[in-house]
Amino acid sequence: MENQTPLLEIKGLKTYFFLDEGIVKAVEGADITVPRKSTVGIVGESGCGKTVTAYSILQLIERPGRIESGQILWRRAPENGPEEVIDLATLKPNSRAMRQIRGGEIAMIFQEPLTSLSPVHTVGDQITEAIRLHRPVSAAEAREQAIQMLHRVGIPKPEQRIDTYPFQLSGGMRQRAMIALSLSCHPKLLIADEPTTALDVTTQAQILELMLELQNDFDMSILLITHNLGVVAETCDRVAVMYLGEVVEQADTASLFNEPKHPYTQALMRSIPILGQRNRGRLDPIKGMVPDPYNRPKGCAFHPRCTQRIAGLCDQKSPLLQTLPGSDRAVRCWLYGE
């Protein structure tokens, strides 16, 4: 019997930064569900809170930032024993419980593989360190596992490459090394924050393919943050769309692309060319500016830019994220009922 409960459920997450100039409400209501063995995309304009959401999951938010409220439910199933649910939002950032999950159960890769790896430690040093943190193995065994992992992510001559420094590898190889590092302890969830943005198109495709392959092998889920709707269409099972710190729509990929519900999602679809799909007509940039994060608009955060806003309602009351009847999609918009 397959386990149907979601691996990760983020509910009503709010993460704020308390600056002298005011409070930046970077995440102001994120609801994201990640089923087991699936790929979930987070999309949205720059600054909408994708990275902050991802960092919140691993409690990587630093002062003056803080998770203000919400739950991050992580379901872990030990080999033998009942399923456990942990609310990551309640763990202390540097606590033993949190550190066990970081790297061991949930791993992360980043946009810039060169700066995400230490320039003065060898690739092998950085990978074996992660292995030995989470597994009771000797240095020699850890090295052996690291070599296997490098081999698995497609790095040629891993016995030699393990002793090189990141700056001696090409961009694509670096991201492969980063993937080897993050998957070295076989996590159940991989959070990838724009993992291919810094790479050329061919390498992008290779890295994405590799990630999907490894997902299959390791039975893990992927939370993929990206600007690129084409990437989402090709790789993700589900998508969460974020606007100004809120998840405004969540749906399976096919439904979202065929029938975007939220006016922001619709605008996003019109503004971005989609890979493999002929441009029907002109591209249509979203009108207006993203409001500055100190002064969120009253009511629906999108209303100053929305072409379908309902005067007297949208600029007064915030809509809630609501599941549409008879589907597993959810939308945060007054157009879809109370």
Added chain:
Amino acid sequence: MLSFIFRRILAMIPTLFLASIVAFVIIQLPPGDFATSYMANLAAMGDTVSQDTLENLREAYGLDQPVMIQYYKWITGIIFRGDYGLSFEHREPVSSLIWDRIWLTMWLSLVSVLLTWIIAFPIGIYSAVKQYSAGDYIFTLIGFIGVSVPAFLVALVLMYLQFKYLGQTTSGLFSDEYISAAWSWARVKDLLAHLWLPALILGLSGTAELIRILRANLLDELRRPYVITARAKGLPEWKAILKYPVRLALNPFVSTLGWILPGLISGSIILSQVMNLPTTGPLLLRSLQSQDMYLAGSMILVLSVATVLGTFVSDILLALLDPRIRYQ
């Protein structure tokens, strides 16, 4: 790495050559040749030298010959025989005058650098990791004082306090009974007991400077993505910080080796006068005043060589610390 060291050594040769030229020019600066000045100097003190001695001197240092040959005789004398010429003020070979002082200066520098490191390392890390905390502000304030108050003033105050409350004086680097004793374990211990205070005072402004640099560097490094990677793999916070950003912020520590020596030579003259330290500073000053040029030139030569070597060692350490330098 070996080829890096080799290239560094090759690069050192022209610098050393240049240093020797500078020292030689300094020796040549006063009018008249050395033998004449020597004679004049002795005459002024009511002494005479025989014509023979003068001729021997002229012969030994090639004073009648072209400058090139004089330089050749001078430098080969130093390299192959350790002969640095004569000090006419002290009427002794320079080599018997300077080495004790040079060693003491080096010791003082070394202890001073070590103290600087030991103090600056934890404070710099603390100030960066706990930026804008009360502790950070306090250390920054102390740092400002450390940079702006001259070392000799601190020395005077500390010597006064020490005299008043402990009834001892720290003057010189040895207790009376060891001043001209032969080197022994007891003498070394006596030296260390005297050395730490001047070393501390000497290192004061350097320490403040180093804390400032380490704090700024570390603040930069703490923001880099690899720190997040380190945390995201599950490392404890202290380990993530010490192994990664601190390691990358360490370069200025190693660089101190290179610049601390020249700083000490010039900076320590006043302090050495105040604390009566037998270092090179006062001797160099005196030799320049009395135009005792072989002495002055030799000290400048030895100290420049020491500085070049210090830079060499710090370059090697930097390369060990940072592979990006090694593989460039």
